[in-house]
Amino acid sequence: MTTKNYFPASENPVADAGGGLKRVVAAYNTNLMCVEAHFETGTVAALHSHPHEQITYVISGKFEFKVGDETYYISAGDSLYKQPNIMHGATCLQAGTLLDIFTPHREDFL
Template identity: 40%
Template sequence: MKQNQHFGFGDKTEIQDIGGGLKRQMLGYNHELMAVKIWFDKGAEGYVHAHRHSQVSYVVEGEFHVNVDGVIQILHAGDSFFIPPHVEHGAVCPTGGILIDTFSPPREDFVEDLS
């Protein structure tokens, strides 16, 4: 998705295979905010990491075992979690599922991957 677009269409926006049973689709972004749809295959893991961005994630479907700063919770569709900047976090999806991740500011590395 180009930065100046106002609308995104799921069937026309590229879905990137980012490996490890994960796929990513950019929903929209500018210099302040980014939203991304992430598909997890059954058993896929978003490795524990930290970044400078604030993040809110919403569980669309599936079961996720989410680790935020060493605290693990089991989340399902309709649940969400917040990650402050520089806090370690990760998720395992034993069932397969979908997250909507939002970041502020946008993840520069995600934009670079589009190039």
């Protein structure tokens, strides 16, 4: 993968992930990826796991997150860490945007 340093928003396509979820991949390289996730109220991100470490920062909205055996109610300014292979999912309680950081990058998002 060639290293790219600048990712203008006008060149970052919006991917419709279905069910009220839209995703915009921003900056990334082999080891790191930044993704905006836009949720409509009521959207459910089903429980899943992946081998990536993930940090989620709430830009706006309200969400119920399940991470492992814990449930968290989070809103703007809150953040979560998800270790590799842990089951996690979310329900959007109020439309909003999350900023997800993954390491390494998510090949399935490209």
